[in-house]
Amino acid sequence: MALPISLRSSVTPPELELIASEQLIEIIPLISMDKTAFISGAYGPLRPPAKCKLPIWMATNLKLKKKCHIVPPDWLSVDFLQDRLTRETSQLEFCAMPFRFAEIAKIVLDVASDDLENPDKIRSLLKDLREARQAKSREGITKLDHSELSLPNLCSMEINEIRPFFIRSMGVLTQLTRHPAPADGA
Amino acid sequence: MDEDYYSIDSILAENQKIQCTFKVEIPDMGHLDGGSERDIKPLSKMQIPLWMAYILIYSDYADFSIPAPFNARVRNALNAEARSVRLSGLVGQGGSWYGFGKMIVRLLDDAPADEISKVLTKTFRDRLLEVIDQAQHFAALGAGGGSASGDGAQMFREGLESMERELFVLAQESAKRTKRWYETTDKSVK
Numbered sequence: 475m476a477l478p479i480s481l482r483s484s485v486t487p488p489e490l491e492l493i494a495s496e497q498l499i500e501i502i503p504l505i506s507m508d509k510t511a512f513i514s515g516a517y518g519p520l521r522p523p524a525k526c527k528l529p530i531w532m533a534t535n536l537k538l539k540k541k542c543h544i545v546p547p548d549w550l551s552v553d554f555l556q557d558r559l560t561r562e563t564s565q566l567e568f569c570a571m572p573f574r575f576a577e578i579a580k581i582v583l584d585v586a587s588d589d590l591e592n593p594d595k596i597r598s599l600l601k602d603l604r605e606a607r608q609a610k611s612r613e614g615i616t617k618l619d620h621s622e623l624s625l626p627n628l629c630s631m632e633i634n635e636i637r638p639f640f641i642r643s644m645g646v647l648t649q650l651t652r653h654p655a656p657a658d659g660a
Numbered sequence: 661m662d663e664d665y666y667s668i669d670s671i672l673a674e675n676q677k678i679q680c681t682f683k684v685e686i687p688d689m690g691h692l693d694g695g696s697e698r699d700i701k702p703l704s705k706m707q708i709p710l711w712m713a714y715i716l717i718y719s720d721y722a723d724f725s726i727p728a729p730f731n732a733r734v735r736n737a738l739n740a741e742a743r744s745v746r747l748s749g750l751v752g753q754g755g756s757w758y759g760f761g762k763m764i765v766r767l768l769d770d771a772p773a774d775e776i777s778k779v780l781t782k783t784f785r786d787r788l789l790e791v792i793d794q795a796q797h798f799a800a801l802g803a804g805g806g807s808a809s810g811d812g813a814q815m816f817r818e819g820l821e822s823m824e825r826e827l828f829v830l831a832q833e834s835a836k837r838t839k840r841w842y843e844t845t846d847k848s849v850k
Contacts, residue, residue, distance in 0.1 A: 483830060483833070483834070484834070486837060486841075487837060487838055487840075487841030487842075488841060491841070580841075580842070584845045584846065612789070612792070612793070615788055615789050615792055616785070616788075616789055618785065618788065619785075620781075631838065634834075634838070635834050635835065635838045636834070637834070638830040638831070638833070638834045639792060639795075639827050639830040639831040639834065642826065642827055642830055643784075643788055643827060646758065646784060646823055646827075647781060647784060647785075649758075649762055650758060650761070650762060650777060650780040650781045650784060651777060651781055652765060652773060652774055652777035
């Protein structure tokens, strides 16, 4: 294959960010604009101060030009994240988060931290959450076997990080196990 | 280590010798042992590369004994603490212990094959967590990071088998990439 090695094993984080940017987010526009057609759909019209839903890539673009405020999603708040962190550290399973929360949270924190309440607290909560979840996916390694692996509620960025070596290890285990069918009851 | 005919890993894994005991006399082949004998006598023992051993064993010209990297001593050590065994030392430079093991499994009958297969699987799983942990630790250190904690960790890394090395690199690269993404911020207007 002609792809560089770094791109063969999985999708890169910036690519995931790009995919997440297609999701819609609410904004409060500061300029008015008629309904405009894009390849992915028609968005608008923008009538300040009415809220409006736009793809994240467009919202960040407007935000960077100071033409809107981003309304952070419900889950991107200290209360919600604090609650999730408590649950994450008290129970064994991963708790449910929006599938692309890591990407969206990062985009919003990067470009629109002034639209958030207490962004520093949110940042540190997200970091704690990430570490708590990483510890759990590390536990997942010990449960690895050749046929299946179930880690429900794992999110896209986390899956992407563990994908290359998880699939390789499962491949190796498939090779080493003598009966790919059940049989040895391990 | 795939069964793939073209797999380099598989070819390299075959580059190991196993001890065979010949059952029949084979004339004019004494030079294989490097000795001065002209013929191979029955019951003579010889170290034969795995790729040649297959045909001898399948055609019942020879028997083989479980090679040293999988003997009882190594297995006991693996049972005691898989992470303190230097797998790389068992199969020589660039050797594949798992690949070698898999080939032995293919040569054996049911019961012993299952046993070796279990040893291989168990060892792999016991060591995997440590491999990944260290890989992520090194990714977190970043470029040119200081030496990692302790001699034990260093010993373990030196003892990594080629397959584990591959996993180490995969995990390290992936962790690095994700870390880089988390740490860079791009606030420019595109």
